Amino acid sequence: MKAIQFDRFGQPADILKSVEVAMPEPAAGHVRVRVLASPINPSDLMFVQNRYGIRPQLPSPAGFEGMGVIDAVGEGANLPIGIRVSFTGLGSWGEYVVVHHKAVIPVPDAMTDAIAAQLFVNPFTAYAMVQDSGVPEGGWLMLTAAGSAFGKLVIQLCVKRGIKTIGTVRRNDLNDELTKLGLTEIINTETDDMAARVREITGGTGVQCVLDAVGGQTATDAVACLGKGGTMLVYGLLSAENPSLNVGLMIFRELTIKGFWLSDWMRRVDTQVRQEVSKNVIDWLTTGEAQLPIEGRYTLDQIAEAVDHADRPGRWGKILITP
Structure with missing residues (x-):
């Protein structure tokens, strides 16, 4: 073979x-x-x-x-x-x-x-991370590399749950498609001041959670977009560069930054949770609702x-x- x-x-x-x-x-x-x-x-x-x-x-x-x-x-x-x-x-x-x-x-x-x-890697990761983000209906979730296959799933899942999303891109060629999927706001990391735009979009409160796949300067800037008590879940390092962390922001905004790996998440949660996520993901994808x-x-x-x-x-x- x-x-x-x-x-x-x-x-x-x-x-x-x-x-x-x-x-x-x-x-x-x-x-x-x-x-x-x-x-x-x-x-x-x-x-x-x-x-x-x-x-x-x-x-x-x-x-x-x-x-x-x-x-x-x-x-x-x-x-x-x-x-x-x-x-x-x-x-x-x-x-x-x-x-x-x-x-x-x-x-x-x-x-x-x-x-x-x-079926498994991106949908299960998207479902688990949105769940772990703790962002409620009507809240703001930010994701870097919004044009990725994973990013598109997160956008569609957040639409389903009534969560507003801010996505970062490096080029504007996918903006129309991302908007059609339901992305609420788009920030171009090459031309926009990320933190300033997030303050403008959220009325100064910042986002409750960032899902970061990029690292480097993008992740560094994204930390400043978190509101009081916010969390960044890091699941990738596409830039191959580690971010610089502003310790002052972490202390005075009481921020949490932690890694996410689906393999560990699957081991960590109990069988009932795994089965529930599996059923929900399969039902979601089978209906054709998710692209x-x-x-x-x-x-x-x-x-x-x-x-x-x-x-x-x-x-x-x-x-x-x-x-």
Whole structure:
């Protein structure tokens, strides 16, 4: 079978290769999935560059989530062969992958393959972070990198919950589309004074929470946008630069800054919460209410072109690997 592997760290387009590997067999408690589609997420690219929370063991497979059809099961994995599932597990960029049965979610017939492939990482993270933000209906939530696939989901979820949103962008080419999704206000980090604009938008109170994926100067400026008792949840570092923190602001506004990683959140909450989030996310995506656009599809042999496209500025939709 074909699978994507890398044997050194570096730029994904330079080191990812489609290779022939042995067909994996499911051990006890595991299932084998014939992969139909898998997205390219920022976490996938960070993993390849050894910048993620999990260190690759070289040579390493790549890709963390996808969807497909179960075609073999190990002992104790009580899932029927032939059902469509969304899954998480390293090695999703391949024709087949073996994952633990607890990392598999059966998907309804009404859900398309393209949406099922993106079911876990971005939707679950968006749902969990908006929930953890504590922003009530009518309150203000700010998100950096608003044009990302994750940002678009947060915007749509906040519309559903009656939360007002401020999103930062570096270019204005996606502004109309973001506004149509429901983004309340847009700040261009290249031309606007972020803190001044937020004070103007919120009547001087600031926002209750910032979801930051950028770091660097953007995150530094975003801290100053928090109101009294506000919280910044940091879930990425797209700039590859650490922010500078204003300790005075943190003290006198009683601010909280903490990291968010979905893997830890899933371990931290109880089974009832996980099941509730799973049901709500699946229901939300199945109705077609949320948009998860696709901009390109590539085969395993086109992996270099695929990751280049995924890293392209101004991209509107997700890039899928379709073995």
